[in-house]
Amino acid sequence: MLKKTLACTIALAALMAAGTALADTKDKKIALSNNYAGNSWRQAMLKSWDKVTKKAVADGIVAAADPFTTSQNQVTEQAAQIQNLILQGYNAIVINAASPDALNGVVKQACDAGIVVVSFDGIVTEPCAWRIAVDFKAMGASEVEYLAKKMPDGGNLLEIRGLAGVFVDDEISKGINETAGKYSQFKIVGSVHGDWAQEVAQKAVAGILPSLPEVKAVVTQGGDGYGAAQAFAAAGRPTPLIIMGNRQDELQWWKEQKDKNGYETMSVSIAPGVSTLAFWVAQMILDGKQVPKDLTVPFLRIDQNNLEANLATTEKGGVANVEYSAEDAAKVVAGK
């Protein structure tokens, strides 16, 4: 009871603050320390940061919000970069980290220097930092839950995984397999690695298809749905229900199918705009708000009814995105 009241109070306070009294942080400086910029997701992430923070600076909410990216995704480089940011007098540092553990030393130094550290996506484990984590396992589970509702009769599933040996791939796959185990009507008849890329996924699916019985649905990790659809079409097999991953080409294909024959599916992934959520969280902490140390990013899910709206706002070759406002961030913090 007390907890609930507390949460409500925080939410209320945060909402009010978001609307009115943000002036407290107007002379504070926030930096983004990013370890990698080499794919479309990261580029979208930086673009979102740029858009939202430029406006925040122009509105006088914070004094500066500068992004810094290391060139080679190296822990030591990012550690040196963060030390330099400490020296430059930033009040908060938002981090997408190259390693969950190896930056702990420098993160502790930043905390000791009185700097607020917020990590997101690639989080750090140092207890003094805030974490905005992605529950990839729940993302995998949500795909199977959707299928269970959609196909009560069940059937055979094909799983397309990501890049072998990467933490994210393991988590999503675990979520999919554990949940599929709960529903006896589903059977995963095949599993291939699509490396989150359409061409790789297409080749992998084309390779395994001849050995498979009828496939009712394909569970994916994002970036592989369109390739899977192409492989099924090329093999002359009926198109199964393919879960999509918010990429523009996937949404485009889905839209075409929907217009043609009422094709139904859903699409889920993490919005690159999560960087802006981290920005607002840092700003709220600087503003003296109570924010729990561990937050979870909501997924960006696209369904039959909001497909067109999302497709319209997604750039060609890009990823569906949402940018967070101060109000949205306050809602996430309050756990809604």
Added chain:
Amino acid sequence: MIGRRFLRQALPFLSLAVVLAAIFFVQPRTMSYFGLNLMLQYAVPIALATIAQMFVITVNDLDLSIGPFVGLVGSIAATLLYDDPVLGMAALLACIAAYGAVGALIHSRNLPSIVVTLGLSFVWLGISVLILPTPGGNAPGWLKWLMAVQIPLVPFPIVAAIIIGGAVQLALMYSSFGVIARGAGGNPRALARAGWSMLWTKVAMYSLAGFFGVLSGLSLLGLTTSADAHVADRYTLYSIAGVILGGGEFIGGRVSPMGAVVGALTLALAGSFLIFLRISPDWQIGAQGAILIVVLALRAAVTLGEARR
């Protein structure tokens, strides 16, 4: 004449002074105990790796595996050394012995060191991934304490750099072993004729490289507090660049330990300088390369003048 020779030896120190002055100018906040401490901390493991590389370059070889080796040491120290100090120490000693054995192999089979060490870099990386499949582990308490130690007046990294550089300078430039070691790089045949064992000289130099590689890994772990197999991949290039920047040459025997340490500090500071200037990451590597080229061009100019006289 003395002027030019002096100039050549002073060049690494001059470059360091220029980079340092530029940093103080761009970001005056760094001109403090706290600032220098923070900026130079990560230069300590780089300096140690550079010294390790220097030992190998002294005998006219090149070590392309020092980066992954430092990562391996970190992985061992964060797991074995933390859980069981005796076992951990034994594993680290085995690492040094392995380095010595590599020296023996390269010498006795007359293999190109670049090929052998390039191959080994994957072996070191593989072993560290086996020991520590995902980043993690803990730094032993004494290591964390050592790297966070606060000395009055002068920041710890500067003291450490002077001690490391000074000790190796004494050992390599002023001892009889040092003369043989440098001779082994400069003119191995002459030394072999004079009755010195080239095999043991190489083994000793490679073991020393392994020893300093271990020190580098330990100091890096003390800073990061937990390990990652890929933490030091960049060190291979940093260490080679540091040796060359500090006045060493690839011909063998021509090295300068103090210069190598200064070269490592310069490289580390150059990185900070570029961040302070807010140069986009796409340009940073290029800019770092440009600094290297400028220093080497200056040295070439000085050396050319020397030869003309």
